[in-house]
Amino acid sequence: xxxxxxxxxxxxxxxxxxxxxxxxxxxxxxxxxxxxxxxxxxxxxxxxxxxxxxxxxxxxxxxxxxxxxxxxxxxxxxxxxxxxxxxxxxxxxxxxxxxxxxxxxxxxxxxxxxxxxxxxxxxxxxxxxxxxxxxxxxxxxxxxxxxxxxxxxx
Numbered sequence: 001x002x003x004x005x006x007x008x009x010x011x012x013x014x015x016x017x018x019x020x021x022x023x024x025x026x027x028x029x030x031x032x033x034x035x036x037x038x039x040x041x042x043x044x045x046x047x048x049x050x051x052x053x054x055x056x057x058x059x060x061x062x063x064x065x066x067x068x069x070x071x072x073x074x075x076x077x078x079x080x081x082x083x084x085x086x087x088x089x090x091x092x093x094x095x096x097x098x099x100x101x102x103x104x105x106x107x108x109x110x111x112x113x114x115x116x117x118x119x120x121x122x123x124x125x126x127x128x129x130x131x132x133x134x135x136x137x138x139x140x141x142x143x144x145x146x147x148x149x150x151x152x153x154x
Contacts, residue, residue: 011063013124018098019057024122033071033121036101040115046105051085053100054119062093062124069123070101076119081107084120 017023024034038044039057046052062068070089076082085104101120105111113119 011066011124013063014061016059017057018059021057021116024058033123035073035118036070036099036120036122038101038113038115038117038119040113043115044113045110046082046103046113047110048105048108051102051104054103054113056099056101058099059096060091060099061096062091064093066093066124066126067091068099069125070099071121071123073118073121080111081105082111082113088123
């Protein structure tokens with residue numbers, strides 16, 4: 001069975017790309033995340049449990065009410081044990097610096113990151129600002145205060 005996707009409303013976002021690599025891009029029609037590439041002068045080696053900020057050469061101007069979330073790529077996580085230490089990372093609409101990706105090697109072996117390698121996914125999402133309303137009692141629900149492991153599902 002072939003799925004068809006309804007046309008999506010696109011939001012235009014200003015971007016500066018100082019790297020020689022293509023802009024973040026969706027790899028499939030139904031993808032929600034755009035792959036982001038490393039921009040490196042030389043290959044980076046990460047030892048087990050080592051963390052490094054990886055540059056992308058990208059600078060973005062998000063509209064107010066939007067954020068960019070930086071998330072791990074599942075392929076890198078399963079194949080190399082590479083993931084992000086702050087996930088999802090948030091890029092706020094008023095940030096204008098370079099998009100940097102904080103990577104960590106969770107494998108037992110050193111891993112390499114090469115220039116142009118797809119290292120993360122970027123998802124642009126809308127959010128709402130909140131105004132707190134102090135109260136002494138919260139509205140009840142069937143779940144109540146049940147937290148971690150509350151559902152008992154296996």
